[in-house]
Amino acid sequence: MSAPGWVICQYCDALYRARALAPAQLARCASCRAVLGRGGRLDAGRLLALTVAAGIVFVIANASPVITLSAHGQFNHATLLQAVAAMLRGSDAAIGVMVGVTLFVVPLLQIALLAWVLAFARLRRRAPAFVPAMRVLQLIHPWSMTEVLLLGVLVAIVKLSASLSVITGAGTYAIVALTLLITLIAKRDTAALWELGGR
Amino acid sequence: MKVARARDFGLIGCRTCGLANVAAAGSCRRCGTPLAARKPASIGRTWALLLAALLLYIPANVLPVMYTSSLGTGSSSTILGGVVDFWHAGSWGIALVIFVASVAVPTVKFLVIGTLLVSSQRCSSWARLQRTQLYRAIEFIGYWSMLDVIVVALVCSLVQFQFIGTAEPRVGIVFFGLAVVLTMLAAMSFDPRLIWDAPAARRMGEG
Ligand SMILES: [Zn+2]
Numbered sequence A: 001m002s003a004p005g006w007v008i009c010q011y012c013d014a015l016y017r018a019r020a021l022a023p024a025q026l027a028r029c030a031s032c033r034a035v036l037g038r039g040g041r042l043d044a045g046r047l048l049a050l051t052v053a054a055g056i057v058f059v060i061a062n063a064s065p066v067i068t069l070s071a072h073g074q075f076n077h078a079t080l081l082q083a084v085a086a087m088l089r090g091s092d093a094a095i096g097v098m099v100g101v102t103l104f105v106v107p108l109l110q111i112a113l114l115a116w117v118l119a120f121a122r123l124r125r126r127a128p129a130f131v132p133a134m135r136v137l138q139l140i141h142p143w144s145m146t147e148v149l150l151l152g153v154l155v156a157i158v159k160l161s162a163s164l165s166v167i168t169g170a171g172t173y174a175i176v177a178l179t180l181l182i183t184l185i186a187k188r189d190t191a192a193l194w195e196l197g198g199r
Numbered sequence B: 001m002k003v004a005r006a007r008d009f010g011l012i013g014c015r016t017c018g019l020a021n022v023a024a025a026g027s028c029r030r031c032g033t034p035l036a037a038r039k040p041a042s043i044g045r046t047w048a049l050l051l052a053a054l055l056l057y058i059p060a061n062v063l064p065v066m067y068t069s070s071l072g073t074g075s076s077s078t079i080l081g082g083v084v085d086f087w088h089a090g091s092w093g094i095a096l097v098i099f100v101a102s103v104a105v106p107t108v109k110f111l112v113i114g115t116l117l118v119s120s121q122r123c124s125s126w127a128r129l130q131r132t133q134l135y136r137a138i139e140f141i142g143y144w145s146m147l148d149v150i151v152v153a154l155v156c157s158l159v160q161f162q163f164i165g166t167a168e169p170r171v172g173i174v175f176f177g178l179a180v181v182l183t184m185l186a187a188m189s190f191d192p193r194l195i196w197d198a199p200a201a202r203r204m205g206e207g
């Protein structure tokens, strides 16, 4: 049994009557000021386009070197996956797991699951396995760290350019674009997707 | 203004989809998630995770996080040592960023979660709004502490030159990364609704 017409704050358990919100209107909890809901429709088509773009940029960001170093005629470059693989093989497996999960596995899952759910939402339908997909998206959300990678790349460039010459390339810019796109899609409020269809 | 609490009306907000459910239902009507009025054993779990994180944070700061060798001479650096190196090299901005991410944010997280735990255990009604806002803030900033782990991973996979120099991670960074993961888990296991519970509600609930 559910209680339709009620909204409950996740942070303080405050109970409110559900109200229709105007587009761009924000409902805030009166006692703890958490955001309870946003007005306006979720534009699944636009969000899906951004998700597909994120998927393409994700491939570029992982296929091309993040940073290339040169020193006395020697060149060294690392893609994200090479860095992770090298750590997993060596004695630094724990770091490899942390970096691999937060920078590769989680963003990939976010893009894939969002694309799956949104592709059906665009047709006003619930995707097969909608509930597990939404549950996984919620579970992995705090562990997505592409924006930290962007800052990490900047720090590494400053650190290394003191003694070596640092070359940036497509992979570097792809991380900038991926950070923007992931912020646009994965940090968005997808609560409206639950309104689709029945169970 | 007096705000009604869902628990007093026998309602539970689903933690997965947010739907208001009748508490007696057992699982959410819309998504099937089992319903719990509060996260189970929230305070005990959060204390355990917080203390474990604090314990790991000590070797994370004492032990070296990276070893660099160039032209036959090698040196190890700790987290704070790395900040000092950037500062001396004139990169004050980067020194500040790493200091905030690796030292300030974890310290603030330890203090905030500790304060939230103690005040919730006492069912304190002090600064409930501000405590909830602090909780949301640490939820939001916590993961930036992984910065140093990512920098060490990048630098060590790049600096692999014969003769010129190499960089290798050291065990301190593993302790540091695990400490950050544990503080994130601690923040997730804390139930911010406990901040708002009155003592009577706590006795009837799970505590
Ligand atoms: Zn609230």
Ligand SMILES: [Zn+2]
Residues within 6 Å of the ligand: B014, B015, B016, B017, B018, B019, B028, B029, B030, B031, B032, B033
């Ligand atoms: Zn639900």
